[in-house]
Amino acid sequence: xxxxxxxxxxxxxxxxxxxxxxxxxxxxxxxxxxxxxxxxxxxxxxxxxxxxxxxxxxxxxxxxxxxxxxxxxxxxxxxxxxxxxxxxxxxxxxxxxxxxxxxxxxxxxxxxxxxxxxxxxxxxxxxxxxxxxxxxxxxxxxxxxxxxxxxxxxxxxxxxxxxxxxxxxxxxxxxxxxxxxxxxxxxxxxxxxxxxxxxxxxxxxxxxxxxxxxxxxxxxxxxxxxxxxxxxxxxxxxxxxxxxxxxxxxxxxxxxxxxxxxxxxxxxxxxxxxxxxx
Amino acid sequence: xxxxxxxxxxxxxxxxxxxxxxxxxxxxxxxxxxxxxxxxxxxxxxxxxxxxxxxxxxxxxxxxxxxxxxxxxxxxxxxxxxxxxxxxxxxxxxxxxxxxxxxxxxxxxxxxxxxxxxxxxxxxxxxxxxxxxxxxxxxxxxxxxxxxxxxxxxxxxxxxxxxxxxxxxxxxxxxxxxxxxxxxxxxxxxxxxxxxxxxxxxxxxxxxxxxxxxxxxxxxxxxxxxxxxxxxxxxxxxxxxxxxxxxxxxxxxxxxxxxxxxxxxxxxxxxxxxxxxx
Numbered sequence: 266x267x268x269x270x271x272x273x274x275x276x277x278x279x280x281x282x283x284x285x286x287x288x289x290x291x292x293x294x295x296x297x298x299x300x301x302x303x304x305x306x307x308x309x310x311x312x313x314x315x316x317x318x319x320x321x322x323x324x325x326x327x328x329x330x331x332x333x334x335x336x337x338x339x340x341x342x343x344x345x346x347x348x349x350x351x352x353x354x355x356x357x358x359x360x361x362x363x364x365x366x367x368x369x370x371x372x373x374x375x376x377x378x379x380x381x382x383x384x385x386x387x388x389x390x391x392x393x394x395x396x397x398x399x400x401x402x403x404x405x406x407x408x409x410x411x412x413x414x415x416x417x418x419x420x421x422x423x424x425x426x427x428x429x430x431x432x433x434x435x436x437x438x439x440x441x442x443x444x445x446x447x448x449x450x451x452x453x454x455x456x457x458x459x460x461x462x463x464x465x466x467x468x469x470x471x472x473x474x475x476x477x478x479x480x481x482x483x484x485x486x487x488x489x490x491x492x493x494x495x496x497x498x499x500x501x502x503x504x505x506x507x508x509x510x511x512x513x514x515x516x517x518x519x520x521x522x523x524x525x526x527x528x529x530x531x532x533x534x535x536x537x538x539x540x541x542x543x
Numbered sequence: 544x545x546x547x548x549x550x551x552x553x554x555x556x557x558x559x560x561x562x563x564x565x566x567x568x569x570x571x572x573x574x575x576x577x578x579x580x581x582x583x584x585x586x587x588x589x590x591x592x593x594x595x596x597x598x599x600x601x602x603x604x605x606x607x608x609x610x611x612x613x614x615x616x617x618x619x620x621x622x623x624x625x626x627x628x629x630x631x632x633x634x635x636x637x638x639x640x641x642x643x644x645x646x647x648x649x650x651x652x653x654x655x656x657x658x659x660x661x662x663x664x665x666x667x668x669x670x671x672x673x674x675x676x677x678x679x680x681x682x683x684x685x686x687x688x689x690x691x692x693x694x695x696x697x698x699x700x701x702x703x704x705x706x707x708x709x710x711x712x713x714x715x716x717x718x719x720x721x722x723x724x725x726x727x728x729x730x731x732x733x734x735x736x737x738x739x740x741x742x743x744x745x746x747x748x749x750x751x752x753x754x755x756x757x758x759x760x761x762x763x764x765x766x767x768x769x770x771x772x773x774x775x776x777x778x779x780x781x782x783x784x785x786x787x788x789x790x791x792x793x794x795x796x797x798x799x800x801x802x803x804x805x806x807x808x809x810x811x812x813x814x815x816x817x818x819x820x821x
Contacts, residue, residue: 274798274800274802274803275763275765275796275797275798275802275803275806276802276803276805276806277805277806278806281802328606328607328801329606329607331609331612331805333802333805333806334609334805334806485553487553518553519553520552520553522552523606524552524553524554524559524611525552525553525554527554527555527609527611527612528553528554528555528556528611528612
């Protein structure tokens with residue numbers, strides 16, 4: 266285990282920590298952040314995962330969302346992975362929507378991505394094994410949230426592991442990656458042209474299955490990626506057909522930024538805590 | 544008037560705006576940010592000024608402090624200037640603690656700084672004339688807060704204009720710039736070697752006068768610039784001799800970062816609102 270604590274900052278009574286480690290799944294050095302609430306009463310602590318969007322690292326949510334106030338208030342730990350493998354030897358693309366900063370939380374099968382781009386396994390297996398060792402008094406309960414590409418990631422990871430994640434939420438998520446420009450580009454590159462293989466990575470397909478966790482989605486009406494990249498029609502239609510609990514809400518005048526996320530994050534934390542403190 | 548709105552983002556119900564304009568005081572194009580609360584009840588709105596620290600722009604506080612939640616809660620506008628003149632024709636220094644990003648909120652008298660580095664006049668006169676035109680239902684009441692170099696700026700500007708600012712607060716401020724390394728370097732460059740001219744820009748000297756606004760100062764114990772750059776001894780001694788209302792509080796385990804500021808910003812807003820809603 267190469268896990269190394271490189272930063273620890275007190276924040277709202279708890280600790281905002283940053284670690285580096287060598288990832289076997291990604292074949293490179295990785296950085297992630299985790300927030301640990303003060304837990305003065307030594308209670309059991311659940312864990313929320315946050316997945317960020319295109320171009321982000323683990324820093325965006327840590328620095329711009331103000332989530333620490335809510336995590337301390339609700340006494341929940343928050344795990345924040347990076348958005349792709351990193352390092353000079355890792356393949357990249359000229360575009361900001363493919364390669365580094367754009368892992369799309371899938372396991373790539375195509376060259377040159379197949380060696381490193383296994384963000385799904387990295388999060389679901391490798392980080393999942395590390396997180397409990399870092400959270401004192403971990404309750405074993407987990408939920409997942411994310412933004413944009415990370416909203417797609419939260420939905421896909423949450424639904425593919427529906428027994429594990431008690432709730433899923435997303436801000437302005439990519440809901441149908443197989444049907445929108447960002448997803449078509451990324452899935453073609455990472456998964457190849459056979460679109461049958463895309464279905465297991467598409468929230469709009471996964472929602473066709475039964476027994477999904479409760480889902481909250483918040484979308485700003487002034488988001489300049491909406492609806493082109495973030496169209497909800499097909500996802501909501503499929504969810505409705507299966508009678509899934511999906512709260513989809515639009516917020517008037519809000520854009521795609523962390524100003525939007527910060528505004529409604531309290532609602533998302535409250536939603537998650539309903540299912541984590543059971 | 545060259546004032547131009549270049550960004551407007553909804554945040555916590557209000558609007559986070561960014562403007563550019565040509566500054567006569569600084570002889571360059573400048574950018575500033577201002578937050579306007581929703582003011583649904585059309586009440587009178589006071590204004591808090593925030594001054595940032597070394598290397599910052601108007602973005603750091605806007606993006607990292609989470610202040611918008613508090614400004615909306617208290618229905619107060621917040622004005623965030625940049626920390627120095629900007630542009631390729633503006634003199635700079637190799638160090639990050641002099642020149643651009645390090646205006647120290649003084650009016651420079653020495654070359655090559657004297658033409659542009661008039662941050663005091665820029666804020667106290669030029670931006671002060673603009674701000675009321677941007678705040679609908681402005682109450683006319685103002686207070687000022689800041690961080691590090693901006694804490695120095697808030698104290699100096701607040702005390703030099705004690706009839707205007709109802710309250711002053713600072714996170715980890717430079718309290719005695721004439722006595723610490725950052726201040727000695729900047730004041731020597733901007734104001735020259737005659738230290739008599741420094742006194743009007745030094746909070747520890749200004750506090751010797753009578754009738755100052757109430758002051759709140761918060762300092763983290765794990766701040767790696769403390770006490771070398773941020774020593775409070777001389778300031779507090781002088782404040783006590785004049786029986787000024789200075790609340791100086793230390794916070795165990797906190798550093799110099801926005802994680803620290805975000806944690807205690809609610810206390811600072813509450814402090815200011817006591818004096819702004821009178």
